[in-house]
Amino acid sequence: MTFVPSALLALFALTFCGIWGACRIAVPDHKCNYLLIYGAGFLVFSMALFSQVAHLPPDGGYNAMISGTLYIGACLILVKGVLARSGQDFPVSFYPVALLAILVPLFYFQYIDKNLIVRIYLLNFGMGAIFLALAGRARFLRYGTVTDRILFWLVVALALHFFLRTLLTVGSVAAIYNLPSTALLSNFAASSFWNWSKISVAILGAAVGLGLLTVSGADIIMGLRSERDNDPLTGALNRRGLDGEMLRLLARSSQAPVSVIVCDLDYFKSINDTYGHAVGDAVLVNFADVLRKSVRSTDLVARIGGEEFVIVLGGMTVENAYLFAERIRKAVQNRHFDQVDSDQIITCTFGITRYRKNEDLWAAVKRADEILYAAKKAGRNRTYAEGIQRPFAA
Template identity: 30%
Template structure:
């Protein structure tokens, strides 16, 4: 069985990097405007593929291209990945140290290519200089500036650590094996290491895709939560009174219609309590509209706090309020209205400074089969009018039909 030679290992590595570059390009096209750093991830795979392609052309092309340029591109690819990780996690990173690092690498490679040619030292130099870069990538991803990114970046950080460990092994293996005569055509343990590099490259691509998809899902969840909040706010604006926070007239009408439909199915008693703050105009005239608003809020708060859980209360308009009482006959609804009248009378608001007593009149009506919403409310309104005629601060049930 023939040995697995270096050229085969490197050729597979090149092909895998081109495939990874293609897949990363597709990801970049989709997400380039959403996340920073994705373009740098793409450059990493492109530089790796192009750099190794040029390296495989030796000895057909000059060493400057097959050695200096090829290895520089691969170093720059890893640096690009580092910058991408920093941008993706919104960490501020200066590019100057990386430029100086690359300059030192190029100078050292020029020296050990033209002045003192030594393939073994070049391998040690290349691998040794990649180790701190991958460790820095892992540091960025394991400790992002924004902690919300941490759960999405750990997988890629682990892949970076595995690269650092692999190149550390490569340094050790290269050192103990001694001088290398022809790197590309060598049959050595480095071929196996390069196959592991290929596998880690696939893992790195997968981890990057996982990291990006994790961010996408997190943003989708945030968007969903935001939209849910907006929908709740819109629903609140559509159904709640802006001053009191109680149901508005539109919502109360919907509730009445719903309760009438339930009445038609089950024929359980249904009542309305319509109430109005007595002498409200004089409150506005004597204390101002701000105090009038406070009196309105104070009154509906008392009604809401002391009504039954099954009842629905809201602001009908101006200083008028309405309570929908399902499964309640007119006797019980009248008794409840009387209880609310006493509570409101005994809990005077501070804003009127006891100079004017706040009282409320109540009209109560029971639903009759075939009544419309309008006639049902009108029936309660007539009862309220009678309570006002009796001198206010009173409760009056409707005596007649609501048809």
């Protein structure tokens, strides 16, 4: 049983590396390198624990410094992995400063002013402080998805564990502290502090490993769902994504009006012909970005083909949707797209209809598309809405 905790941590390390490899093969565009960092963190933690329980190296001082370095390194690697998942990080200086801030006092109280109790506090409180710093840096996770919040509280629990476990069990070491060095070593191995340390590493290591595996699995599933339901160029929903999200929007807006807008860029073919398809794609990306930033978080934006987009506004009448579309139309008309000439004005046209209860979404899209066609026939760069016909662009 002595080596079970370190073996368990090593198994989690292999699992994370395996999932990373499978993710790279199955979903090459998914950013999953943080899984490899998790694996490295668990592997180093396993090595630290193995070093202690196997007494490698056998010299007490060397063992304390090497295992301490590995423990701190494992914590810092896991910190980097958790932040890398969200595309965040600490400044580069944080890692060596945190390592030395714990190691230098450990060295002092190991070789100059020998004090086992102080070393226990330094190492365990130091590791707890590292994870508390992570919780502070990653506090944005508290307001994210369910998996984000799970990860945040997992980090907090891990940090607090180092403080609580040490405070509750360090007394067993204090009771044997004055024994001769040979007796101290054997009694330390039998102390409640050391036994609870091994037990907590096994239990909490398994809990953290399973938690990170669960969060990582959810991340991969969400990534796959995003690739399935989103347009790869603009990041807007595609047809399939729009169908799925529409059901959720209607559930939220069952008693409220819903407006459907179809819009596209005017003379987009001439942009491709003049500047090339790469510039045309860049214009589409910028246009989609304007749409996404203009809607509320509960509204839907989808690209349904070429330069044509659909916007679904829950809880909004056609009259208000008209005003909303007009704001976007004017913003696009007055916007300079960096990819085209400075005198090139890019415009867009909108058609708006009311979503009728229990009708198929695409029936509403077809009506809005017919209204859009009428607006284009009237001259483009204008907004037409069901029951609101404006003969000229505002």
